[in-house]
Amino acid sequence: MSQKIRFYLLFLLILIGLTILAMAWDQHSWKRVQSDQMVIFQRMVGGVGMGAISVPIWNFINFDPRIQPVDDSITWPIPGGYSYSPDRTATVSYFQEIPANQLFLEK
Amino acid sequence: MNKHLNLLFTAVGNIIRNKIRSIVLILCLIAVLFPFVTALSISEGIKFQSLISVEEGADVYVTMDYFGSNAPISLDYLDLFRKMEGVTEVFPRIIGRTYFSNRLATIVGILPENLPKSILLAQGTLFREKGDVMVGKGLAKEFRLQPGVRFSLSTNTSKLFRVAGIFDSNATIWSANLILMSFEDASEFFKMKGKATDILIYTRPGYAPLLAKEVREKMETFNPDQADPPLRVQDKVLVKRYFERGFNYKAGVFTALYTVAFALAIPALLIVSGFGQTERRKEIGVMKATGWQTQEVMEMAALENFVISLTSAPMAILLAMVWLKWFNGAFIAQFFIAEIGLMAPFPVPSRFLPLPCLFAFLFAIVLTMVGSLYSTWKTATVPPVEAMR
Numbered sequence: 067m068s069q070k071i072r073f074y075l076l077f078l079l080i081l082i083g084l085t086i087l088a089m090a091w092d093q094h095s096w097k098r099v100q101s102d103q104m105v106i107f108q109r110m111v112g113g114v115g116m117g118a119i120s121v122p123i124w125n126f127i128n129f130d131p132r133i134q135p136v137d138d139s140i141t142w143p144i145p146g147g148y149s150y151s152p153d154r155t156a157t158v159s160y161f162q163e164i165p166a167n168q169l170f171l172e173k
Numbered sequence: 174m175n176k177h178l179n180l181l182f183t184a185v186g187n188i189i190r191n192k193i194r195s196i197v198l199i200l201c202l203i204a205v206l207f208p209f210v211t212a213l214s215i216s217e218g219i220k221f222q223s224l225i226s227v228e229e230g231a232d233v234y235v236t237m238d239y240f241g242s243n244a245p246i247s248l249d250y251l252d253l254f255r256k257m258e259g260v261t262e263v264f265p266r267i268i269g270r271t272y273f274s275n276r277l278a279t280i281v282g283i284l285p286e287n288l289p290k291s292i293l294l295a296q297g298t299l300f301r302e303k304g305d306v307m308v309g310k311g312l313a314k315e316f317r318l319q320p321g322v323r324f325s326l327s328t329n330t331s332k333l334f335r336v337a338g339i340f341d342s343n344a345t346i347w348s349a350n351l352i353l354m355s356f357e358d359a360s361e362f363f364k365m366k367g368k369a370t371d372i373l374i375y376t377r378p379g380y381a382p383l384l385a386k387e388v389r390e391k392m393e394t395f396n397p398d399q400a401d402p403p404l405r406v407q408d409k410v411l412v413k414r415y416f417e418r419g420f421n422y423k424a425g426v427f428t429a430l431y432t433v434a435f436a437l438a439i440p441a442l443l444i445v446s447g448f449g450q451t452e453r454r455k456e457i458g459v460m461k462a463t464g465w466q467t468q469e470v471m472e473m474a475a476l477e478n479f480v481i482s483l484t485s486a487p488m489a490i491l492l493a494m495v496w497l498k499w500f501n502g503a504f505i506a507q508f509f510i511a512e513i514g515l516m517a518p519f520p521v522p523s524r525f526l527p528l529p530c531l532f533a534f535l536f537a538i539v540l541t542m543v544g545s546l547y548s549t550w551k552t553a554t555v556p557p558v559e560a561m562r
Contacts, residue, residue: 071185078483085487085530088494092525096221104225106292107344111281112266112373113230115347116223116416118215119511120311120519121277122270128511129279129347130226131415132234132407133268133370138242158216158509159223161419164411 118159131161180469184476191452199485202540206489206533208505213529214493215502215509218522220420222345227409227416231264231373232381234412235388238405245368246404254372257387259380265369267359271328273312277512279351282359296320297338300355305337311349311518313339332362342519346510349519381408457552458560467553474549475542482537490530497523 108114117128126134188195235254237244246265254263267282288299297320300307308318313336318324322336340348360366376384385408392404460470496502502521507513510521552560 068186070189071182074185074189078480081484081487081491085490088491089525089527089530092494092498092523096524103293103341103344104222105229106289107340107348108226108229110287110289110292111283111353112264112287113226113412114268114279114281114351115226115345117419118219118346118509120346121350121512122279123277123512126268126270130268131419132230132412134243135405135407135415136242158212158219159419161415164414164418 116159117161118157127161127163128159131163136163176469177472180473181476181480184473184480187456187473187477188480195481198481198541199488202482202485202537203489203492205540206486206537207493209536210490210493210525210529210533211497211502211505211523212509213532214497214523214525215506215521216420217524217526217529219346219510220416221524222522223416223420226345226347227412230409230412232376232409233374233385233388234407235372235374236370236405236407237401238403243371243405244402245365245370246372247401248367248369250372250404254374254388257384259376259384260374261377262373262375264373264375265356266371266373267356267363267365268370269359269363271326273324273326273350273352274316276312276315276350278309278312279347280359280362281351281353282356282362283353285355292344293341294338295341297336300337300353302335302337303355304333304335304358305354306334306358307338307340307353308336309340309349309351309518310342311513312352314518326362329362329364332358334358346513346517346519346522349513349517382410384408453549454552454560457549458557458562461553461560462557467550470553471546471550474545478538478541478545481541482534485537486530486534489533490525494523494525497521 113132114130116130116132119128122129122133124139125137127137235246235250237246248265251263251265254260264284264287267280269280271278271280285300290299292299294307295310295313297307312318318336318339320336320338323333324336325331325333334352334354340351340353342349354362356369360368374384385406388404388406457470461467496505501517502509502523503516506517506521507515510517513519513521
């Protein structure tokens with residue numbers, strides 16, 4: 067085994083070790099967040115925000131479907147027409163209306 | 174075992190010998206894997222913050238249902254809900270949107286008694302007096318807001334506000350462009366006295382689904398003359414379904430990034446299967462002429478790809494980590510979190526979980542194997558003289 071091969075394998079080991087260590091550090095840092103400001107903030111406001119968007123552009127559904135579970139931009143200005151709401155957060159999250167049973171049959 | 178180790182050393186030797194080919198291949202793989210790892214880690218980071226929002230939020234949210242959309246609910250319902258079994262707390266809340274100059278902002282109105290003393294602010298204090306508000310770091314940074322600054326908004330110019338405090342940037346991504354005020358101020362601002370956007374009900378553990386069902390069933394009791402529209406009730410189970418569907422099933426990350434990844438993977442495949450192929454053919458021909466079996470040649474090529482993938486994947490992960498943690502995802506984060514601009518006003522949430530990182534490695538290995546194994550086998554099965562020609 068030549069010196070270069072030995073050096074490359076050592077570099078590979080260091081690289082993998084460093085990656086594992088960095089990931090472990092990241093996991094640890096997220097564990098501390100649990101009791102941090104995020105929790106206090108969300109308790110204070112009663113839960114705000116769910117999607118990958120920082121403001122409710124067009125409507126609230128992608129920002130927080132609890133506040134507006136319906137993309138009502140499809141109801142105006144042409145009812146049932148093209149949705150004017152761009153799916154801005156579709157890259158990492160995307161909320162759609164969850165169909166709820168609103169049909170009650172009476173015998 | 175020695176044979177396999179020797180093959181591994183030969184594979185590493187080949188990588189070192191064909192420097193340009195190996196560097197281009199590693200760079201191509203990093204280019205493919207970097208957006209993939211970045212997107213997955215941001216998605217996991219937002220998912221984590223979103224889960225906190227769900228878990229720390231109310232157990233049941235009640236609003237009115239006007240023509241199928243959420244609508245303001247009367248505060249008269251507060252007492253009705255408070256009397257229900259299993260209910261521990263009931264709060265009204267106002268959430269609306271308005272423009273702060275040309276920047277869209279979320280307005281949240283809560284009861285002053287819900288303000289926790291332990292919340293950390295970047296500047297100023299919690300709101301105490303009428304007209305006091307707390308603003309997000311994004312708004313404060315963009316408009317150079319400081320505690321004490323007074324402003325009014327175009328929705329209701331008669332309502333004057335004073336900045337009491339500025340949120341810490343660590344308080345979730347949704348606080349960046351948020352204006353928090355008292356419930357009373359928010360209802361005056363939106364001119365919706367006696368109404369809330371939603372009523373938040375907190376219950377004893379296990380009561381939420383039962384209570385949600387009860388509220389739905391007792392709507393007629395609350396509203397005997399049927400004068401009001403129906404209520405819309407959302408419990409934590411439904412909210413969790415939104416969370417799961419939003420991040421797990423409907424995550425567009427795979428469609429969007431796989432397209433990019435495959436587009437970028439094409440040059441990598443071309444390099445593996447085409448670039449340096451003449452030299453590669455000669456090498457395989459020499460190996461075969463010196464007594465190597467096809468199986469050994471194949472194993473060496475596979476090990477070479479394995480080592481290349483093992484180099485590229487950790488490099489892509491480390492690069493993504495450095496970019497997201499040290500440079501706060503500058504220029505990149507805006508592709509994954511909407512409306513944040515080139516430089517996010519808050520720490521971009523990113524979480525590097527082992528599984529997505531393993532996927533990145535597998536993705537690299539599949540790409541390199543697909544590109545090289547067939548051509549290697551084809552060369553290794555022809556007579557050495559022909560391969561060396």
